[in-house]
Amino acid sequence: MAKLPLGAQTLFIGIDGGGTKCRASIMTEDLQVLGTGVGGPANPFQGVQQAKDSIRTAAELALIDAGLPISGMGELIAGAGLAGVNVPSLFDVMSAWDHPFKEMHLTTDLHIACLGAHNSDEGAVMICGTGSCGYSFVNNQPLFIGGHGFPIGDKGSGAWMGLEAIQAVLLASDDLGPRTIMSESIGDFLQAKGMMIVDKMFGARQGDYAKFAIFVVDAADEGDAVAINIVKEGAAYMSGVARKLWATSPGRMSIIGGLAPRLIPWMDKDMADNLSPVLYQPEFGAVYFAKQALKAAKNNNDPLSATL
Known part of the structure; x- marks a missing residue:
């Protein structure tokens, strides 16, 4: 497998997979963005194979944007936040994927949005775009509000x-x-x-x-x-x-x-008045999650146990 020509440093890829598009950014350990790519829908609820294909496409385009070889994808440590994996069966399916990365640490798109927004393990975030939902993560406890999907839910979206x-x-x-x-x-x-x-x-x-x-x-x-x-x-x-x-x-x-x-x-x-500006985008939250997962693994903890 081709080596990524950036010395011995670990490279991460943050993946934000939603129902409309998948955005992936390759970053260094100090969160310097090297390249970004965008693929198609990556919500496995809408199609598991489509989600996998979109993630791979976004990752390949991010490598190209960074001027790195596609063959080096296997050296990247991925943090992936996907819509739909709050459904346990879909989390299991995506966790079992023979993905193209060195490692992949999986959580929900809301979790990485929250981590990125606050650059912290705790916080709350609302999404009001094509769809709508709310999420908080406090004292290792997640709270999901809404996100029931259009047209039966997503009020205010x-x-x-x-x-x-x-x-x-x-x-x-x-x-x-x-x-x-x-x-x-x-x-x-x-x-x-x-x-x-x-x-x-x-x-x-x-x-x-x-x-x-x-x-x-x-x-x-x-x-x-x-x-x-x-x-x-x-x-x-x-x-x-x-x-x-x-x-x-x-x-x-x-x-x-x-x-x-x-x-x-x-x-x-x-x-x-209680709203605070977003500090970083969800892809940064995905890398933050992956870095925390690596740290937890060294301590023989399960980094995913508190995310769903």
Whole structure:
């Protein structure tokens, strides 16, 4: 196997695997990023083989970006946080994978997001992007809130807002609901109205609905009553999540995701004021987790026992 041309230092790869994409970054022990690659969906709940392929693709692209040989993947120590492995059977399947790395230390995507956000073993994090959920890790105890998946869950998320917006626009088109400026913005985006919107959205997925969230928050900022109601409901839910997480005394609490900056002003002020900026991205949290796992292994501890 080809050696990585960087001397005797240990190289890590942090893997953040979600339902939309997988992001991997190769780092030195002191967290200097050498290269980053992005692959496809890596939530094994949506397909185990797809998750494995996406991880491998992201790792290969990270090696190329770092100017390192792909054949040296077997020298990397991986920390991997994947969506879906909070389901015990999927954790077992991914743990049993004959992966291409020297070592792979597995946990959930929420855990690495939390570790990265606070650069610490403890903290709380909320995700408000395409989906939504909350997580805290305090005194070696994890707490998961939400994350039930779209469309039955993920309230306050971009996908949830998009679905609410489409429903409101269709009600308005039938004169069964109040008028909203979202009818024009979403209609222009889709180049459709009325039943043509239904036709356009046939078979739409979570990410497709999330594209409409920007129209909702923009309309709310312009004073549109329908949009305001949607945003307020979503913000109230995320405020409730924050309140439950803060009750675990995490020390620090952060919110991440593309929708987060637009939703924070609508959240309960006391919870918004308790939010701290993210220190590092999830890939850094994955490497942090891998380094902690190596330290625990030297002490004959099981580094995974407290992560799920």
